[in-house]
Amino acid sequence: MVRAPSFDKNGLKKGAWSEEEDEKLRAYIQRYGHWNWRQLPKFAGKDEPLHTLTIFHLSGLSRCGKSCRLRWKNYLQPNVKRGNYSKQEVELILKLHDRLGTKWSAMAEKLPGRTDNEIKNYWHTHLKKRAESNPKMNQATEKFPETASENMVSDNHCQQSSVSHHLPAEASRESFSSSNDDCSLFHSSETFWEHIEDFWTKPFLADHTPCSQDDFLSALNEGEFTSSYYFCDGTEVFNQPMD
């Protein structure tokens, strides 16, 4: 059902994800968020102390950022609903398709727990023929009260409200605001921002900290690190310039 694993010319893995890769990605994002999809694969799976950089390199994900993003969004993020579609969901998809066409992401916003990819697949495999063979079907769905979709939307707002209503400008990027990816990881805006503040003070992420592995390694070689660095759990990584 899934593509066979393979490697491209840059050594990046393609195809089906293994459980180990899923676990690395999940663990990394739940701890640090997805601050930069392109850089993330280099650090995912590198929870060991920083002085074991060789191991870091070996244990990072050999995936492109795009692939990581897709895997997280469509499969790993906690609020993804899987399995059969309810009649209500089907009716809503038909109705939204009638209104929005192939704006799958917009449709996904109205269906809590369903991803654009999943809705798109479901449309192509289950609903397309049905809709084509009966063009009036969608109109028939109009008989369903608006409350059906409104309820689903309000559910969605409920899930997101604790985060999205309190975002400062500097955190307006997708990784912390518009996406509901992280909502379920935090039970209130307070804990969310505690985590964010925590996040920005940790290795890899602070402005003065190199953001790519190459930068990081060269900075390390040049003894650029002179202050203490800690992991979220308070573990001190090192506090002396390294030789």
Added chain:
DNA sequence: AAGGAACCCAACCGCAAACTT
């Protein structure tokens, strides 16, 4: 039971928008 067709869905690709430098 075998094999071919159809189905299904995870994942890839290309492109454009958004953002950063």
Added chain:
DNA sequence: CAAGTTTGCGGTTGGGTTCCT
């Protein structure tokens, strides 16, 4: 403001599974 980078979206594909003959 231009160029470069990153992200997100929609279309498409690969290949495993199920169904049919």
